[in-house]
Amino acid sequence: MTTMLTWQADGRPGLEGTRVHFGPGPAGFRAHGRIVRPDPEGDFTASYSLVVREDGTLGRLSLSAATTGFERHLTINRTEDGFWLFDDGSGSARRDYDGSDVGLAFSPLFNALPIRRLNAHRGRVDVELPLVFVSLPHLEVSTTTQRYRTVRPAEGNSPAVVEFSWSGTRAELEVDAEGFVISYPGLAALVSNERAEPAGQS
16 A cells, blocks of 8 residues: 655644555655755755564664755665664764664654654553664764654544653644654644555556
8 A cells, every 4th residue: 555645744844745655564655755844044945765574663764854055965774783874965874873773854754763663652551771872964874762642543533642752742643543743833733644555446
């Protein structure tokens, strides 16, 4: 199954649109997306392409960001033995970070990685996780921790509610049946979700 997701920034101009293709397995997916943000400190646009493995861990992430003053690129690969490889075009670096999740500034799509891997939208979860965080538009990499706590699992037509907190910030995310954010107060809300089944399926 493939879906197109579009989020509108909360309280300010800005959009994120992404195409998600599900599989392999229940947690794996591939996504190609773009973020456009008019910003008081300077407008920017960014694009990403990521591969999430069958077990829900990140396999590869490619990022590009541009402003009127610069354009930057970053590729992140996570090896089978748990190391991270970063390449910004000037050479690659191998780092030993804990954890398996990456966060991207301004992007609710990336919350789906731990939510889907942990099934936080379907069962009861309360866990603190290490995170590799990438800023926009500068593509600077840092490490932090994030916490996910299931407030209410999805039931029928009612979305799940998952509390997300990190760096002194806390929000209750509404999450759909596939583990993607519907509403992230203060950041963005889903305004379009268009799905297509594989050929031959109804």
